Amino acid sequence: MENRTLRVFKTTTYREKPNSDELAFGRTFTDHMFVMDYSESEGWHDAKIVPYEPLKVDPAAMVFHYGQSVFEGLKAYLSPKGEPLLFRPRKNIARLNQSNERLCIPPIDEGFLLHALKQLIHIEKDWIPSSEGTSLYVRPVIISTEPFLGVAPSKQYKLVVILSPVGAYYKEGINPIKIAVENEYVRAVRGGTGEAKTGGNYAASLKAQEIAAKDGYSQVLWLDGIEKKYIEEVGSMNVFFKIGDEVVTPQLNGSILNGVTRSSVIEMLEHWGVMVNERKLTIEELYYEYQNGNVQEAFGSGTAAVISPIGQLDWNEHQMVFNGGKTGTLAKKLYDTLTGIQYGQIDDPFNWVEKVLPEEKIDKVG
Template sequence: MSGHNEIVIQLSSKLKEKPNPNNLGFGKVFTDHMFMMDYTEGKGWHDPQIIPYQPISLDPSSVVFHYGQTVFEGLKAYRTKDQKILLFRPEKNFQRLNLSNDRLCIPNIDEGLALEALKKLVWLERDWIPTAEGTSLYIRPFIISTQPYLGVHPSSHYKFMIIMSPVGSYYKEGLAPVNIAVEQEFVRTVVGGTGTAKTGGNYASSLRAQEIAEEKGYSQVLWLDGREKKYIEEVGSMNIFFKINGEVVTPALNGSILEGITRNSILQLLTHWNVPVSERRISMDEVYEAYKKGQLEEAFGTGTAAVISPVGEFLWHGEKLIINNGETGEISTRLYSTLTGIQNGIIEDPFNWVVEVKEN
């Protein structure tokens, strides 16, 4: 690769002290370097570079501040017991980033160049990848619109960046069920909106409901469809699955649900195991009826941060639906162990999902 698409690396003159691996938290500390590339209308994406992690300077009138034209992704890097460095399906993240770009009128990135940049950055920062069980290096690719212009129109300038943060285990005390409130007043998005894109506005619109749920003692919100408030869509930061009478069911992608990469992986795993699984429209009334009949055996969320989040309780119309006695179910445990085992190189990867990062 040459010319304006050659990745230039500028090393930091002062490296940071690594954080305590036993107290990492999530997204609080960032590595020494980051990736950045600019877009200029008429020139395209140009000047890809790895530079010391630093603040960026933007004009106060930049489009991103006023009209929310921005997209992002999230994935992780893992260090195996034999010191290999692995990424989990990173090409899917950049494919989805471009789908989000299309919806937000942002120029597509070169997915091959983005993956090359990511590998170079991860290799450069390999000492930041924690080794304790359940830990990883969280990776956040994102694009912001930077044109200084107060007008409702797609920007003519953008920045594509990748920053990284060592993160601790999502579960400090093992795989633990979460309690979720079913949202009945607010909606997150609707079919035809931006629900299929990973964009900041979707998360901003969820904050009020999330705050109310937390005040009631619930850690997450389960969103229903924006038209009838009847059909289940997803949890704020996760896709959702239900095990009903032996079959695993997840809401079908309908134009307002994010196509989760972990979700896709879970569907493939269940099919590989010959576990009955379907993607279809499912209402909260159907889930409630299954609960009353004793057929709601498990529920769990899926996402990059937690991988699998078993659900111990739903709050629905003021009634508490206790699932599997509030304990982690068999299928949730098996999925978590298998997927994290593949991600960490502990067990065989029959799907060729993991990508090893090497010096190049």
């Protein structure tokens, strides 16, 4: 039977907080983390907030051998009033359970995890940077920990949530990036794990990104893994194209991650009266529309960058330059509106933002 008690053990040695203008992505971590274990006999249990420290994991833990793990990524922001805010955390936690289902990991109680996550952020609220564009990155991860070399779902797991203060993704403003269409390697295929947020998908993407970086590209545009003609994702982001009077984004097909920012972009565009079409889009069609002057903008969406404009897309010997290589009007409006809502600077008509408030249902220890 699962235990819903959350215990807190405070650190006695606090780390020095970095200056906001010195923050990189994912290099600095806060004083505490949340951990919880799973076993067949007890379910998810022993939930606690503890000082940040290395994990002790058996070398035979199945995660090292078969990659049974999932993770999430979301952010906490500081409002103008100094209140910690979360952007659509329930969607991230629900997606964690969707990834769990695909990787044969027992589901998490979503309400309890949100409670624990908010408590952790409340304890670490002084770590949320206040400079423009900065935030506190929240990384939940689940790994299989049973020491067993048989190929089967693990019977033991560990959930960890760590926090990392991060700097502005665009240090000099939102700028378009140069992208190469990947024709050889694939990130995922329908029926695989592409729609799950699991480490293997990202490991599979590294080679193509490494090659593209050497050629001067920021990222790669992934095509489908079977016919290699349908557009899927750009780097680790979902992708959008403004073609004529509508915005086109690849429809979810089992190999594309259902991004929280993607969903937010679609809902926001529809709220503005912009036509959004979730459908299959081939690279050939995109190039045809580009040659006819119909492709006005292209941009990626994701937690880290929010909106990342694409200035140039190279496919075989063809070069597509969108909006003169400059950030498009729609991409800029989306970026400004989404970040304005995330930081509590403008009205939130969608009720996407949740405040992080202290709660009383904790057995504090230490």
